[in-house]
Amino acid sequence: MRADRLVSLVLLLRQRGQLTADTLARELEVSTRTVLRDIEALSAAGVPVYAERGRHGGFALLPGFQTELTGLNHDEALALLVAGAARGDQVLGLGSPLASAMRKVVDALPEGHRSTASDAAQRLLVDPETDLLSRPVVTEGTTETAMAEIRRAVFSGHRLRIRYAAVDQAPKWRTVDPVGLVTVGDRSYLLATRAGQDRTYRLSRVLAAEELSEPARRPDRVDLDRVWRERCEQFLSGVDRVTVRARVDPARREELVSSALAVRSGETGEETGADGWPRLEATFQDARHAGWALWQLGAAGEVLAPGWLRAVLRDRALAMAARYRAPS
Missing domain, CATH: 1.10.10.10 (Winged helix-like DNA-binding domain superfamily/Winged helix DNA-binding domain)
Incomplete structure (x- = not known):
């Protein structure tokens, strides 16, 4: 150890x-x-x-110090093999290099570790292509050519031209200064600045990319975790965001959590009412997103605030009841 x-x-x-x-x-x-x-x-x-x-x-x-530190213990090798098998071909377009790296890892292991690590890796499955209900897990991405250009620009510190299709807008070329790449679940993002302003681009909307020879205007070092947290906070504070106070059947809680942009429980932990249902504060992209997410819960959820969303769901429920009251 x-x-x-x-x-x-x-x-x-x-x-x-x-x-x-x-x-x-x-x-x-x-x-x-x-x-x-x-x-x-x-x-x-x-x-x-x-x-x-x-x-x-x-x-x-001391500058220039070099040493060979290539030994891997069993658990380290197993972690690499499992990580490499976890749909690695879909992460930032690095499928082929990752497969090659995994072969080198296995080959470099001591003989005693090689077979045991490979056998153990076969008994672990991380992030399969379908879930328990046989629904395909869709991973967003861009073309291999565009992804290669983006990676080169990020690593070399060069500026980047991307043809980006923003929501409800025609695709157009933009010149950006790349900061880093982030993968969250099934989505990947390019963090960059444009004309000095922070920008976050979803890679699935990048239709083409071209690395430029001009150096990017960015600091030499970056705390990408901190930058991502700041971008998330900026995103959640957008003018169209809607915050909803709701109570939810515990069996459906995770459904609400997965559909919301963010979910907050009470200041001292999750608040639970006398009925045993947790009270949550959920943030949604806009009013339409909030209405859709709470409607999916049916009677397993109740909006406590804002009042206008309660009215929207009540009117929708009454319209549905009227539609199905009379025989077709």
Whole structure:
């Protein structure tokens, strides 16, 4: 366990440069004191790790330090094999390189690990192409050629021209500065800036792309997780968003959660009424989206607020009852 952690610590410093003890502790899921002991152990073993003092200090490796750290234990190899089998061909157009990488991983394993890891991977299935009801799982994407251009621009730091089909608009070319790529569930996005303004493009709407030779106007380093959280907050604060207060049958709760943009429970945890039904605050894209999502629940859900949405669902229910009251 400790040997694996020491290897991970060196790899983190090699790949990300100077890091604080707190950051290393979070990455390795150990205490700061454990990180400091590991740093001492590495130094005693001859690894040239040094400390930078001060407000912006941390630990780093001497420039140019190289070492071979290619060993994988059984669980690490199994994690790679399972991740590679999880519909990897549909993730950002990297199917062929991923398959090649998986073959190299298997070939590089020690003989004792090779057969056991391969056998174990066959007994794990992650994210299959259909769900339990035999419904196909559709993954959005763009053409392989366009995806290759987008990836090259993101990794090389060049500007990018994309022909983008926004909702209810004719496709048109845009020149953007790519920041990064994000995959969430079955959707992938290009995070970029355009004329200095943040922009998020769904890759399934990119019809064509062209990497430009001009350098992108972006910082050298990016915290993509933080950027994505900020984009999500901006999206949820849009002027057309509708927030609904509702009570839901516990058996149908996940259905509402999956259809909403965001769901919040109470400040101190999920609120539950005397009837045992949770009270939730759900955010939807617009009024039409909110009406559709709550209508799907039927009697298994009730809008508590806003009043206008209660009226919309009541009028729709009365119209449906009138339609089916008389025989056809």
